[in-house]
Amino acid sequence: MKAEMDQEEEGKVAPKAQQPEGISLHRATELINLLISCSYSVRSFLAKWQLIRDKLEQIHSSLAAAAEGDNSATNSDLVGLLQAIKSTASETQVLANRCNDESYGGGKLHLRSDLDVIASKLHILMRRLEEIYASGILTSSQAIVVSRPGVGASWEDMRFYVKDLISRLKIGDSEMRLRALSALKQVLCDDDKYVRILVAKVAQGVALLVSFLESQSEGVQEEAAEAISVISGFDSHKGALVMAGAVAPLIRTLEMGSELAKERAAGALKKLTENSDNAWSVSAQGGVSTLLKIRGDASSSGELIRSACGVLKSLSGVEEIRRFMVEEGAVSIFVELSRSKEEASQIQAIEFLTILACEDAAIKQKVMVEGVLGSLVPHSSKAKEVALRAIENLCFSSPSSMNYFMSSxxxxxxxxxxxxxxxxxxxxxxxxxxxxxxxxxxxxxxxxxxxxxxxxxxxxxxxxxxxxxxxxxxxxxxxxxxxxxxxxxxEDENVDRILQLLDPEEKSVTKKFLLTVLVSLTDRKMMTSGYSKHLEKLAETEAADAKKIIKKLSTSRFRSMFTGIWCS
The missing domain is CATH 1.25.10.10 (Leucine-rich Repeat Variant)
Structure with missing residues (x-):
């Protein structure tokens, strides 16, 4: 690495007025890349070198993004920064050589201190580069997102790719950010390894995504909401989203975002609130009122409504929140929705009303007064099944509910x-x-x-x-x-039909309940039926109810016929 730098010094031409050392964005990128590769060979002070390598990778990504758009360096601030980057890279290489020398020239303590100094210098350079980007000196309209690692790529390659995308999100213009976000969302959707890398291995990666929910660009907001929705699908990462403050901006996205951003934000909240610990976070940010408003808005898409309902169902598990929903008019909103022509909306509305009412007599009465019973027999098969279950839960539990129910x-x-x-x-x-x-x-x-x-x-x-x-x-x-x-x-055929089904060879029905029907009867049609022999055969096989029926029906006229059966 040092030899490469010396060769560069020897081979350079006379410096230009604004470029004393003749270093370009492209060359600076190469130097940092070589240093990153070299850092992997260091076998001591591994934690400190990991920190240094993280900062080098962020600087590399920023320089690479700028070099793709414009390889020139004509601004004095940028020229000075590139010189500082080159100088710090040389110092870092010297430290790498010292760490690989078992004598630890100068002593371990001194070397540890030097590594901390280099890490601090790299951090300052990274901040200066971000400031130059923010000033508009560098443009990257032609920049493209680096290639995604192929199938079977190492964790280190995948981590480097994610960090590169994060750097572009930090320093890029709107177009670069959108493309980087799109690429990041795609890898998160395709491979959960990238989700783990982003959450656990990239400092502030989740927080940066959350910040883009507030973007004025619809595209950026939509892509950020989708990426967050993907992360929220992992139980182990939900806490990271909540800690990064994702709940409040997700709710604001529901209020003011584009339709697609709203759908994705609602999907993320639905997954987050599957963990009841997050229910209060949503409620505290005004999420209940916002979600109910979506349910009552006829212009909301079916996907948005279904996701909003999913969030509300999760929140209703908390009694205080459930009561607040009722106060906010949830019953009337969902009664109306239960009459929807869309099956999924019908089903969700019926299920939600059941949840609201099943453990609270006052809410149950309100549900019935609002006319929900009249809406619980919709048209689709699935919705009918759900409605029947809801009727059982709502009305079969108390005499007053039952009376109202029977009159309906x-x-x-x-x-x-x-x-x-x-x-x-x-x-x-x-x-x-x-x-x-x-x-x-x-x-x-x-x-x-x-x-x-x-x-x-x-x-x-x-x-x-x-x-x-x-x-x-x-x-x-x-x-x-x-x-x-x-x-x-x-009806004459009723007795015949029961006896016919009592055929001992017939395995399609349990005979216990059929015999119970006949035990309650005293009708002699059983004895005159052509299928009475089935009853006799069952009695012969020790069927107690069959014997009881024959004994009950036997009179002096028939006793001699059945004595051998029921007395045995």
Missing amino acids: GFLDCVLYLLRSGEISIQESALKAVARLSGLSEAIKKAMGDAGFIPELVKLLEARSFQVREMAAETLSGMISIQRNRRRFVR
């Missing part, structure tokens, strides 16, 4: 869903019906009056095993009511 026409709605033929909907509807029928005798009577028995009987032969099972269980519960038993036996 829900039985007619759920009966319609049972008849729809969609397996997923039938399963969800049956779950609700099964739970509903177990709440009271009055509800079982109301279900019988509404016409549920014929539909449940039909569902005993549905394609889904789960539907068949739930239908049998629900039917057995409803038959415990005398009025419903009369309805059941009134």
